[in-house]
Amino acid sequence: MPPSDVTTVFNAEPGAGIITTCTKVDGVTLPHALGLALMLILxxxxIYTPxxxxxxxxxxxxxxxGTGHRLAGAAPVSVHSGPDAWLALPPSNGMRWDTPPTLHAPLPDAEAIRPHLERAVRMAARCPGDLS
Structure with missing residues (x-):
């Protein structure tokens, strides 16, 4: 579908959403404040991370x-990976990009993120309620 048609559909159907399977990307979902703290560290x-x-x-x-599973156990994360998993993408209801993807930078391997996630979790432990 051409981008102009997508805009037309979203204007006509405000509750419409975009969902993609996790075949070319893994999604790692975590609590909002913890995720944003991690993004600041990255x-x-x-480390460019959409x-x-x-x-x-x-x-x-x-x-x-195929790398998202490497973050399981490091924090309260939910990993979305493989053809049976899916992600809702902006402009789906309530979704927005904090850091949008780009064609010019590859997605990081989750292993590169793990030590930074562990650091963000340690920070959250020192500030209960602020990053959970």
Missing amino acids: DRHG CLTADHAYATLLVAS
Whole structure:
């Protein structure tokens, strides 16, 4: 569908959504504040990671396909991976890009994110209620 048609559909159907399977990307979803704290750390280290948010409830980081499972157990995360998994994308209801994807930068392997996620979790432990 051409982009102009997508705009027309969304204007005509405000509750419409875009859903994609996780075959070319993995999604790692975590609590909103923790996800944004992690994004600040990743930005500081020059690790480009697309991120979308939903209603200040959670953040979903996009990582290289097949690598999201490497973050399981490091934090309260939900991993979306494979053809049976899916992600809602902006402009679906309540969804917005914190850091949009680009064609010029590859998605990071989740392993590159793990030490930074562990750091964000340690920070959250020192500030209960602020990053959960």
